[in-house]
Amino acid sequence: MNRRGRAGRGRWLLPPLLWWLVTAAGAATVSWTATPAAVRVAGPDRDYHSATLTAPAPAAGLVPAQVSWAYRVRGGPPPRAWLCQGGHCLRLHGARGRAPAPPRWRADAPLRFRFRLADGATPVRVEQLRLTVTGARAGQSGE
Numbered sequence: 001m002n003r004r005g006r007a008g009r010g011r012w013l014l015p016p017l018l019w020w021l022v023t024a025a026g027a028a029t030v031s032w033t034a035t036p037a038a039v040r041v042a043g044p045d046r047d048y049h050s051a052t053l054t055a056p057a058p059a060a061g062l063v064p065a066q067v068s069w070a071y072r073v074r075g076g077p078p079p080r081a082w083l084c085q086g087g088h089c090l091r092l093h094g095a096r097g098r099a100p101a102p103p104r105w106r107a108d109a110p111l112r113f114r115f116r117l118a119d120g121a122t123p124v125r126v127e128q129l130r131l132t133v134t135g136a137r138a139g140q141s142g143e
Helices: 002-028
Strands: 029-034 039-041 062-074 080-085 088-092 096-100 112-116 124-137
Touching (some): 062 080, 112 124
Antiparallel strands (some): 039 124, 062 124
């Protein structure tokens, strides 16, 4: 009987706790998405970059926490890929994914996709690029 009483109290506390977590997380979370033009990756001896991607004004002050990306490759095997901000790059493992944002990334600095063919690979076109950056407004991330 005592065991049942504890379980009952736990169930009573769980819904308010979940509500608090969902509303607290939802209030501070901000994201933005960008879709740059396709990139032709023609040779293995150099890097090819997408257009510069910048956060829109409503996302100013965002502390990047996570990035999601997607792209499609036409014409051959997929190139190696990164998402870069200045000299800080995140290796992208696959044409679709999600990863924590590197700690040095800032909301006010532009991002770019970077691609490089493997030696001997044929030229490809990387298209349908999409980037989503999710984070919290400065001061709301619990820091």
